[in-house]
Amino acid sequence: MDALALGMAHRYPESHVLYRKFNRHFPVIVRGKGCTLWDDTGKAYLDGSGGAYVCNLGHGVTAIADAVSAQMREVAYVTGMQFTNPAVEALAAEMAALSVGDLDKFLFLTSGADATEAALKLARQHWVARGRPSKHKILALAPAYHGHTMLALSAGARPAYRAMFGEWMVPVVQVPAPYAYRCACDGAADCPRCTGTILEEVIAREGADSIAVFIGETVGGSSTGASVPRDAYWRTVREICTRHDILWVADEVLVGAGRTGTWTAVEPYGAVPDIMTMGKGISARYAPLAAVVTAERVLAPIAEQGGGVLHAQTYAHTPMMCAAGVATVRYVREHDLLARCRAMGARLHAALAPLRDHPLVGDVRGRGLLAGIELVADRATRAPFPRAQGVADRVADAALAEGLVCWPHAGGADGVNGDVVCLAPPFVVSDAELLEMVARLERALERVAASRPGR
Ligand SMILES: Cc1ncc(COP(=O)(O)O)c(C=O)c1O
Numbered sequence: 001m002d003a004l005a006l007g008m009a010h011r012y013p014e015s016h017v018l019y020r021k022f023n024r025h026f027p028v029i030v031r032g033k034g035c036t037l038w039d040d041t042g043k044a045y046l047d048g049s050g051g052a053y054v055c056n057l058g059h060g061v062t063a064i065a066d067a068v069s070a071q072m073r074e075v076a077y078v079t080g081m082q083f084t085n086p087a088v089e090a091l092a093a094e095m096a097a098l099s100v101g102d103l104d105k106f107l108f109l110t111s112g113a114d115a116t117e118a119a120l121k122l123a124r125q126h127w128v129a130r131g132r133p134s135k136h137k138i139l140a141l142a143p144a145y146h147g148h149t150m151l152a153l154s155a156g157a158r159p160a161y162r163a164m165f166g167e168w169m170v171p172v173v174q175v176p177a178p179y180a181y182r183c184a185c186d187g188a189a190d191c192p193r194c195t196g197t198i199l200e201e202v203i204a205r206e207g208a209d210s211i212a213v214f215i216g217e218t219v220g221g222s223s224t225g226a227s228v229p230r231d232a233y234w235r236t237v238r239e240i241c242t243r244h245d246i247l248w249v250a251d252e253v254l255v256g257a258g259r260t261g262t263w264t265a266v267e268p269y270g271a272v273p274d275i276m277t278m279g280k281g282i283s284a285r286y287a288p289l290a291a292v293v294t295a296e297r298v299l300a301p302i303a304e305q306g307g308g309v310l311h312a313q314t315y316a317h318t319p320m321m322c323a324a325g326v327a328t329v330r331y332v333r334e335h336d337l338l339a340r341c342r343a344m345g346a347r348l349h350a351a352l353a354p355l356r357d358h359p360l361v362g363d364v365r366g367r368g369l370l371a372g373i374e375l376v377a378d379r380a381t382r383a384p385f386p387r388a389q390g391v392a393d394r395v396a397d398a399a400l401a402e403g404l405v406c407w408p409h410a411g412g413a414d415g416v417n418g419d420v421v422c423l424a425p426p427f428v429v430s431d432a433e434l435l436e437m438v439a440r441l442e443r444a445l446e447r448v449a450a451s452r453p454g455r
Contacts, residue, residue, distance in 0.1 A: 074319075087326060108291050112147050123212050181382070195232065197240075216237070222422075225365075256278040276294075286328065348438075370424050399441055406437075409422065
């Protein structure tokens with residue numbers, strides 16, 4: 001019997017569902033269309049973050065549902081260990097046409113975390129195949145987020161998870177992430193952290209011969225809350241990695257697939273990574289789908305040994321999920337949604353700009369249809385709120401009460417404190433919907449500001 005039929009409350013421990021949080025009620029969403037979700041009481045929510053930065057096409061796109069269902073009727077599953085299939089071949093070809101540089105070999109998996117694991121393992125395989133097994137270290141930007149499996153968590157290095165699972169994590173060398181609002185340089189042109197030259201310092205300290213790979217989110221997602229690195233940042237990283245024989249993995253699970261206005265977020269930087277991960281928007285999550293893409297130059301040494309990719313998953317290259325990807329990529333192209341994302345992104349940032357004067361807001365930033373609103377206790381000193389106050393979560397809850405889904409993040413400022421609320425609407429969002437999202441967010445901020453001690 002399901003919880004609905006039993007009339008159970010949708011909170012722990014009444015339901016049989018093990019909810020992610022034990023201390024809240026979960027509305028039951030029964031329908032979605034475009035940017036709107038409806039719960040079982042009829043309440044409507046504007047989906048301002050596409051769930052977890054996923055629903056790029058909006059909800060209820062029947063073209064995608066039809067494509068997935070047609071594929072499932074034809075053949076839903078074959079193992080990628082023994083067969084290929086038309087859907088995976090088509091998806092790889094479609095995505096190769098949109099890719100940067102020579103990144104044109106795709107491994108399709110089901111989650112971003114899995115893609116992170118596969119990408120890092122591939123980098124290690126590359127160096128072992130080239131007879132350089134001493135190259136094993138992982139360098140990763142901090143703050144960062146790469147997923148919840150253990151290697152991905154290790155690379156993400158969030159102190160809260162380290163405290164709980166530290167013994168199970170692999171050592172990862174941290175490189176301070178480009179995060180202009182939280183950098184002491186005050187915009188200095190030669191800031192090592194903001195320009196990327198800090199990577200050179202870390203490599204000198206660790207020894208290039210011991211380093212296999214450097215991983216970073218091209219534009220900050222849940223880590224630095226939509227912080228956009230400077231224009232030359234990724235070209236600098238490219239040059240440093242090439243000079244020291246280090247593979248660069250660009251994590252585009254959140255910011256790829258058009259979210260920042262170009263198919264890949266790295267495109268405007270004019271730099272080509274060695275490996276890239278993608279997820280979320282590549283199927284607009286009409287089916288679980290993620291990808292690792294790399295180049296022949298990375299694979300050739302492994303191929304010469306007669307081996308294969310040492311990463312397996314039951315659902316790799318599954319026709320059903322790849323059909324969702326093909327339909328999504330074609331939908332983006334046929335509806336010119338990258339151009340729409342750029343245009344609506346400009347409107348979103350213009351609409352959010354006045355929030356810079358709000359007493360809770362320290363910074364508003366982002367690119368395309370990705371925006372981060374950083375909330376601070378003191379606008380002059382940029383001091384974050386103490387984590388215990390849960391300010392970003394309270395704003396997100398207040399937004400939900402106002403009928404807006406937005407996404408809260410914590411810990412960006414110093415690993416524990418630091419509150420950011422992000423918006424990432426579907427690319428099909430209308431002008432009126434955008435303005436309404438911003439208005440509801442503003443009302444949510446007002447609710448939280450009004451409940452602050454001393455008001
Ligand atoms: C940048 C980045 N990488 C990896 C992941 C992990 O993706 P998934 O949740 O599909 O495992 C996420 C998820 O939010 C992400 O934002």
